[in-house]
Amino acid sequence: MITPRVEVPFLQYLDEKGAPIAPLPDWTANPDILLHYYRQMVLARVVDQKAIALQRTGQMGTYPSCMGQEAVSTVFGHLLQHDDVLVPYYRDVPGQLQRGMEIEDIYLYWGGDERGSARPSQRKDFPNCVPIATQAGHAAGIATAMRIRNQHNAVLCSCGDGATSKGDFLEALNLAGVWQLPMVFIINNNQWAISVPRKLQCGAPTLAQKGIAAGLPCVQVDGNDVIALHEAIDQALQHARCGKGATVIEAITYRLSDHTTADDATRYRPSEELKQAWLKEPIKRLQTWLHQNDHWDEGKEQQLQEEASAKVQKAVENYLNTPHQPISELFDYHYAEIPPGLESQKEEALSRMTGQAAGQESSI
Amino acid sequence: MSEQRITLVEAVNQALHYSMTHDDNVVVLGEDVGTNGGVFRATVDLKEKFGLKRVMDTPLAETLIAGISIGMASQGLKPVAEIQFMGFIFAAYEQMISHAARMRNRTRGRLTCPMVMRAPFGGGIHAPEHHSESTEALLAHIPGLKVVMPSSPRRAYGLLLAAINDPDPVIFLEPKRIYRAVKQPVPDDGKELPIGTCFTLKQGDDITLVTWGACVKETLEAWQQLKQEGINAEVIDVATIKPLDMDTILASVSRTGRCVIIHEAARSFGVGAEIAAEVSSQAFLSLEAPVRRLTGYDITMPYYRMEHHYLLSSKDIVQAAKETLEYQ
Ligand SMILES: Cc1ncc(C[n+]2csc(CCOP(=O)(O)OP(=O)(O)O)c2C)c(N)n1
Ligand SMILES: [Mg+2]
Numbered sequence: 173m174i175t176p177r178v179e180v181p182f183l184q185y186l187d188e189k190g191a192p193i194a195p196l197p198d199w200t201a202n203p204d205i206l207l208h209y210y211r212q213m214v215l216a217r218v219v220d221q222k223a224i225a226l227q228r229t230g231q232m233g234t235y236p237s238c239m240g241q242e243a244v245s246t247v248f249g250h251l252l253q254h255d256d257v258l259v260p261y262y263r264d265v266p267g268q269l270q271r272g273m274e275i276e277d278i279y280l281y282w283g284g285d286e287r288g289s290a291r292p293s294q295r296k297d298f299p300n301c302v303p304i305a306t307q308a309g310h311a312a313g314i315a316t317a318m319r320i321r322n323q324h325n326a327v328l329c330s331c332g333d334g335a336t337s338k339g340d341f342l343e344a345l346n347l348a349g350v351w352q353l354p355m356v357f358i359i360n361n362n363q364w365a366i367s368v369p370r371k372l373q374c375g376a377p378t379l380a381q382k383g384i385a386a387g388l389p390c391v392q393v394d395g396n397d398v399i400a401l402h403e404a405i406d407q408a409l410q411h412a413r414c415g416k417g418a419t420v421i422e423a424i425t426y427r428l429s430d431h432t433t434a435d436d437a438t439r440y441r442p443s444e445e446l447k448q449a450w451l452k453e454p455i456k457r458l459q460t461w462l463h464q465n466d467h468w469d470e471g472k473e474q475q476l477q478e479e480a481s482a483k484v485q486k487a488v489e490n491y492l493n494t495p496h497q498p499i500s501e502l503f504d505y506h507y508a509e510i511p512p513g514l515e516s517q518k519e520e521a522l523s524r525m526t527g528q529a530a531g532q533e534s535s536i
Numbered sequence: 537m538s539e540q541r542i543t544l545v546e547a548v549n550q551a552l553h554y555s556m557t558h559d560d561n562v563v564v565l566g567e568d569v570g571t572n573g574g575v576f577r578a579t580v581d582l583k584e585k586f587g588l589k590r591v592m593d594t595p596l597a598e599t600l601i602a603g604i605s606i607g608m609a610s611q612g613l614k615p616v617a618e619i620q621f622m623g624f625i626f627a628a629y630e631q632m633i634s635h636a637a638r639m640r641n642r643t644r645g646r647l648t649c650p651m652v653m654r655a656p657f658g659g660g661i662h663a664p665e666h667h668s669e670s671t672e673a674l675l676a677h678i679p680g681l682k683v684v685m686p687s688s689p690r691r692a693y694g695l696l697l698a699a700i701n702d703p704d705p706v707i708f709l710e711p712k713r714i715y716r717a718v719k720q721p722v723p724d725d726g727k728e729l730p731i732g733t734c735f736t737l738k739q740g741d742d743i744t745l746v747t748w749g750a751c752v753k754e755t756l757e758a759w760q761q762l763k764q765e766g767i768n769a770e771v772i773d774v775a776t777i778k779p780l781d782m783d784t785i786l787a788s789v790s791r792t793g794r795c796v797i798i799h800e801a802a803r804s805f806g807v808g809a810e811i812a813a814e815v816s817s818q819a820f821l822s823l824e825a826p827v828r829r830l831t832g833y834d835i836t837m838p839y840y841r842m843e844h845h846y847l848l849s850s851k852d853i854v855q856a857a858k859e860t861l862e863y864q
Contacts, residue, residue, distance in 0.1 A: 233662050233663065233664060233840055234662070234663060234664055284662065284664075284840035284842070284843070285839055285841045285842075286838075286839050302664060302667075303623065304596055334595070337595035337596045337597045337600075338596060338598075339597065339599055339627075340627075365567075366568045366572065367568045367570070367571055367572035368567065368568060368593050368596070372593055373595045374595070434575075435575075439571070439572055439573075440571040440572050497842060499845055502833070502835055502838050502842060503835055506835060506836065514834055514835070517803075517833045517835075518833075521833060
């Protein structure tokens with residue numbers, strides 16, 4: 173029998189308890205980056221939990237939590253340079269917060285307001301992509317633009333494990349191989365696509381190996397280990413920026429939350445599996461390492477939690493106090509210039525609304 | 537025979553159970569349709585009852601879901617594929633338009649495509665972007681496809697049974713805003729309702745209100761308000777967009793002389809335009825006022841914080857009806 177032989181390296185530095193299982197890279201000797209990662213993950217979790225609370229109290233719509241996946245997005249958010257481009261998926265709050273999105277933008281977007289994706293500080297990054305995997309093509313296009321213009325930057329495209337089953341993902345991988353595009357594909361393998369487990373998505377032992385068929389280097393990393401993630405992503409980004417082409421990184425994580433606030437994972441997911449996954453989550457793991465290496469203590473932890481809560485509270489207030497958009501904005505952004513027919517529909521909408529209760533125009 | 541009162545989504549589920557019980561060729565596939573029973577619970581308990589071979593959780597790939605449905609249908613199975621939201625149906629279009637719609641014609645009937653593609657559609661449930669579209673016109677435009685949109689539990693049950701047994705591909709669009717809006721007794725008797733026939737929900741001689749999908753709810757509310765003011769409106773649920781039953785609509789308009797078409801989808805190039813064109817040309821001499829379209833605007837469905845500015849209310853319908861009645 174011919175058995176498929178592929179080798180996909182697996183990268184990990186810290187075990188579940190935060191103890192090194194391999195000599196740590198030199199950059200970890202200075203704890204600044206790791207402290208930044210820790211603070212960013214903690215902030216992201218507070219942002220995330222508040223989003224869920226807002227949804228539960230009717231102040232926000234359906235929200236997909238990133239709980240358990242903070243490390244991946246935190247690390248690439250830090251490693252991406254100013255002129256690199258992020259093409260995220262919908263669980264990338266930690267990365268987005270480092271790329272020019274404000275916390276209130278996150279709440280606005282998930283609160284059903286287009287202006288969450290509008291802040292100029294988001295530069296050329298793409299907004300959240302809801303139709304699964306379709307962002308992979310955009311990322312390849314951005315990379316193509318960089319190639320045409322001889323820009324030494326990279327595009328990072330993030331997606332879930334389910335997304336790797338779509339043609340869009342595979343087509344983009346293929347192109348990245350053919351044209352040697354400056355890209356990094358990050359698969360957040362959180363083991364589930366709503367209720368569909370990883371093993372029902374793909375018969376291959378790893379998702380990273382989809383890159384092999386496209387001629388791309390690929391690696392699996394422990395997605396709860398910021399050091400491993402930093403190593404893999406940093407190398408892949410440098411590789412891309414200096415013209416050596418794309419890399420596929422499969423980050424092994426776990427979706428600690430329901431799929432979204434509209435989902436109930438107890439219908440399909442064994443509670444024991446969830447319990448085991450909690451033992452591996454990224455924040456506790458890094459915290460333990462920082463403690464053990466005297467970079468962290470209870471006082472700092474308390475201060476950080478207080479700062480994060482205050483920041484988030486302020487953002488919630490800004491979000492809740494943001495007035496609704498004027499109705500005209502629903503019409504004004506479809507074309508550079510509004511066509512006459514649409515202009516008259518806009519008039520129609522404006523006059524229709526003058527007849528409606530003024531209450532609808534107030535804040536949420 | 538159950539006389540329990542059930543919702544529209546429960547009626548979909550009941551029809552699927554009935555079909556799978558009585559016809560081994562019926563299979564169900566899609567994302568999260570198995571253990572989870574579908575994100576709206578339309579496929580609940582099917583996996584438990586009929587097993588993994590007939591109830592398939594597919595990988596996340598809409599092109600594939602459509603493609604394998606066509607393949608299975610060509611072999612005599614009757615696949616019922618679920619697309620989780622209409623906003624994600626677009627990847628399936630190539631397969632539906634280039635293959636499902638054409639298989640019978642290309643092979644002069646040697647191969648056919650008796651499949652159903654179900655998808656929840658429409659706004660008003662405070663969902664994220666891409667979860668609130670109404671793009672029925674894009675599908676109705678394609679020769680070879682049928683497009684059915686039930687708007688009550690009974691019509692959902694009877695029309696889904698008919699869709700499953702239809703010899704051609706049927707797109708079955710479920711108005712999710714009213715998935716749980718009303719309950720009706722729906723006898724589980726396997727009785728189909730006809731595809732290609734409008735349903736006249738209220739009879740009246742003053743004006744014809746033509747609608748489908750979730751807008752049926754607001755239109756019936758408007759009917760009530762008009763009635764209180766002494767206006768008798770006829771309410772027609774089109775139910776099958778393609779093939780369109782113009783006879784029922786024309787018969788009504790030739791009596792009332794006035795017609796308002798109400799739909800949630802954007803106005804331009806919509807199904808309303810098709811109906812208005814047919815009414816204008818075929819009932820021209822009966823018309824006492826221009827045919828009026830009351831629809832969504834030609835804009836992307838706003839994110840949900842502003843979607844109420846897009847959606848139609850019964851008040852809008854009452855107003856449009858009165859303006860059409862007052863036309864001299
Ligand atoms: C094209 C498309 N089909 C279906 C959906 C509905 N949907 C939203 S998220 C999701 C599962 C995605 O799983 P995965 O890629 O693993 O990402 P995760 O949510 O687990 O992070 C599905 C099916 C969608 N958004 N887009
Ligand atoms: Mg996943």
